[in-house]
Amino acid sequence: MKLNYKQTILIGFAFFSICAFWQFYDNEIPKILKYTFGMKETMTGLIMSLDNILALFLLPLFGRWSDHTDTRIGKRMPFILIGNLLACIFLLILGHLTQIGPFIFCLVLLLLAMGIYRSPAVSLMADLTPAPLRSQGNAIINLMGALGCVCTLFLIKVLLHKNQYMPLILSLVLLMFISILILFVTVPEKKRLDEMETQPKTVEEKAMEASKGKKMPEAMKRSLIHILLAVFFWYSAYNAVTTAYSRYAQQVWHLQNGAYADCLMVGTVAAVLSYLPVGHVAQKIGRKPMTLFGIGSMTLAYGMAAFMGTYSHIMMIWFVFVGIGWAAINVNSYPMVVEMSQAGDIGLFTGLYYTFSMAAQVFTPIASGFLLEHVGYQTLFPYAFVFMILAGMTMLRVHHGDMKK
Secondary structure: OOOOHHHHHHHHHHHHHHHHHHHHHHHHHHHHHHHHOOOOHHHHHHHHOHHHHHHHHHHHHHHHHHHOOOEOOEOOHHHHHHHHHHHHHHHHHHOOOOOHHHHHHHHHHHHHHHHHHHHHHHHHHHHOOOHHHHHHHHHHHHHHHHHHHHHHHHHHHHHOEOOEOHHHHHHHHHHHHHHHHHHHHHOOHHHHHHHHHHOOOOHHHHHHHHOOOOOOOHHHHHHHHHHHHHHHHHHHHHHHHHHHHHHHHHHOOOOOOOOOHHHHHHHHHHHHHHHHHHHHHHHHHOHHHHHHHHHHHHHHHHHHHOOOOOOOOHHHHHHHHHHHHHHHHHHHHHHHHHHOOOOOOHHHHHHHHHHHHHHHHHHHHHHHHHHHHHOOHHHHHHHHHHHHHHHHHHHOOOOOOOOOO
């Protein structure tokens, strides 16, 4: 049994477009709110959590809805196409708004559009990939997502001058639209799903089919709860850094314009280079050990970064550790959650996974924003360090979802 790399790469263009947008959103929207509209840190954190508040409801809703959708182009593709088109339109409008009220209103519409197609986009990989190969498949789509982040960081570096955002936004919209067009043209979802039905079932898929309609065993339920809590904790750590790092670099290290992007780009490149290796290693030693390795790598990086009072190129080394750790976590944790689902519920469990990640991203911009404003920017990396420790403690209590020998 081998992974269809070409098909998985093409499926990954959906995640490419999503991550390209979120890289822009996490880094530039806080700066716009603070420096263009003059918002304080706590209020900026509150606005930044809007996408995650909406996602708490949208991701399970559209994941479950797409589970039960059947059209001539598939069950996930309609949501991907509609969500992407609306997001591109609202992003273009956003770039022309100069008053805070219309800006926030359009931002909410943009976030609603992005919420339409995130769960269906990730579920498409799980639908079209045999269960034992989902870590490798997830590695590919995360690799594509990381490439989307790198493309956005490159666009920020090249096109963002003196807070003139329209060239950057136009390029980003084009990038997002073309990536989904490639997916739609090259991956006939309906045909591929029919082909999957004719393939022999794996051990994992037979177990999933057998569990359909049955109550989840208590031991598995405990594992599911603990891994979802771990998802909450590591996203609390990671999102705190991604949403505040551009401001941290400016306030603490006095880096100007897009200079902060260097470390983020190094970390993202490290993740890109790690996605395939950690997927292959997980095939040998298991998903849980690789996830714990990722947690350890990020914990070390955030702990060391907390001691850097001035900027140094050594910081790039710690961002390499963050990139490798984030790759190991992302590649293996989502397949573990899906492994515990029942037949026909992949979209729902995908929604659950992202609900907990988004719950963290509702909580952490507000909590970390409060600390940044009232205690100081030096709290950023210790905050992330503590939450990574909590992620490791809960992940140790997960005993289901790994690959069956």
